[in-house]
Amino acid sequence: MSSFNENKSTVIETFWNRPKWRNLTFQLIVVALILAFAYLLISVTKGNLEKQNIASGFAFLDSEAGFEISETFIEYWADDTYRKALWVGLLNTVKVAILGNILAILLGLFVGIARLSPNWLVSKISTVYIEVFRNIPLLLQLLFWYSIFTEVLPPVKEAYRPFANVYVSQRGFFLPVFAEHPIWIWVKGLFGLGLVLTVVASFFLKKYREQTGRIIALWPFFLVLTFVIPLVSWLIGGAPLELDLPKLGGFNFNGGISFSPEYIALLLGLILYTGAFNAEIVRAAIISVSKGQWEAGRALGLSNIQNLRLVIIPQSLRVMIPPMTSQSLNLVKNSSLAVGIGYPDFVSVANTTMNQTGQAIEGVILIMLCYLCFSLSISFLMNLYNRMHRLRERGS
């Protein structure tokens, strides 16, 4: 009798004392709790939706949107579908994200290096810029820039004219562009191709240098591929020089290329905010390169700028890239604040869609999926880069 009891208790004790079993039980309990919560949530939501007569699903995407979008990359009319409206919003987000990231990185590099300058004034100004823009909420900055447009700049009729045919007013920036001509498509295409070919050429030149030790400069390739060839094609096409000028007509400018105040405010805010963070990253990365490297560069007779370009920056890139990528991602995510100043980015369009159709769940899911795709693709690219550029020790 007593031995039976003892036996039973040992069985339970051994079960509980084996980490493997104990962990499994614990985890299963957590999973069960989560599943129960999810089940509860889904059933309650289903009930709520039925009560409010909201049909779930993405069928609404094919119905007519019925709202205008102030700024579109592709042709869009109010009687297009929601699908197209969201697509327009997505392209607007991409438009801000790409240009914003390029400029924010350039600004960060510039200010980050300037902060380490031996010139007292330059380094202090950089510090002030970084501290001010890092410590003020982005949304407030966006509202501020936007208010400058709507309140400080003159109305359309009295637009500033800093240069001939360039206008700045409450309605945004208006610049002249070359009038449409079939050859411009060719020039643009060849320029893009030239850029790609330059990258390819740099790869081969590097290989050649590594194998033979002889250096061939890259810049002639760059010049010919991206400049001379498009120029020649432009000349062959008849060298059209006709300009499409912005002209005041009715309540706004027509013609030329225009940038809306929302777009400029958003872009400016994102660049200045992210640029400040990028500058700190650049500074930290440059400091992380050991002092011996500076001295070695100087001993070889390199000038300060050569030293930075050839010795310091290539080494600090390894430290710089991961946090810089996360800043790029932040910029993409922060571009969703466009909804605060009325730039029609993905979130604003999705928000309008949600308000009109009542499909709130689908709308939020779409927003989340969209940004998750951005995040995952950027982190995938970063991992690729890291694998290519990781520190290779001697002998490996």
Next chain:
Amino acid sequence: MRVTKNPDKRKLPTVVAVVKWSKENLFSSTLNTIASLTIIFLILKGLGPLFKWLFVDSVWEGTATTCRSSSGACLVFLKEKFVFILFGFYPRELLWRPIVSLILFIGMLWWSKEPRRWSKRLLWRWVKLLALIALLLKGGLLGFESVDTQKIGGLPLTLILAFFGMIFSYPLGIILALARSGNLFILRNLAICYIELVRGVPMISLLFMASVLFPLFAPEGLVLPKLLRAQVAIIIFMSAYMAEVVRAGLSSIPKGQYEAADALGFSYWQKMRLVILPQALKAVIPPTVNTAIGMFKDTSLVVIIALSDLLMTTKTSLKEPKWLGFSTEAYLFVACIYFIFCFSMSCYSRRLEKEFSSRRKG
């Protein structure tokens, strides 16, 4: 890069010292001279009009009409709306209550900034203080007149969102980080999913969830105030970021510490509580403070779901027809408030970093 201090500096007369200093730091080469002169020119050109706008042409007395006829800053607007921007719709006759709470709160923050004061007793003091502040702000007990929660706004609301966001997301972040770096397969993957999912989406989408989706998810009869929903969204968002900070701390602890704790026969929780976490959390105090700064700034996003925080009260006061068009003044004023808070926090984090790193070295 560092400028070495000149030992003879004290002996030089001031003028000579200034000339020598500027020769070394401003005009050391042609390029530097050009840069310095350009910056001086730009500063003079930019600061001049700003100074004129803010101090010379500015309007201190009068009405909106006086402001409109002047080209300077309209400080009358700020004088008039100052209280509204800071405290929102809080009843004017009870205004002393949020003011006292604010002073108590900031005073207590100041008091507890010294690492040597960090103890359990301080924690208890904080609990007591928060209860007192809650009583002051909300009222309804001990003869304090009750105030509608929706009337709490402005700076107190911003501080509430940031502070409670911090104290709830910190432990949550620790638990997530432990799950992510532990060896329980299912929990680890759940934590990874949660952290990556939340970090991959913008905070606005979570706020939309709190404001638009919550009524759909909640069972009938469960109505939570918008403030609480936004607070939960902020906590969910920030805990993922906190988790990554804590995880960095956990991975900075040498393996020997884990092994030593195992050798002493500690259980998992003993090991974490007594050996690993105290070191890991201390190692990441600066990034933790940085995350807190980020959270303080991100509370301003509740504007998008129309909660009356500091930024929202500013926007509201600008919507009044009488005061249309004075955004620059208002936004600069609020920017100063945000800047003071964030900048002092970041200085504090730098000081802690220095203190801890010097202590570690010797």
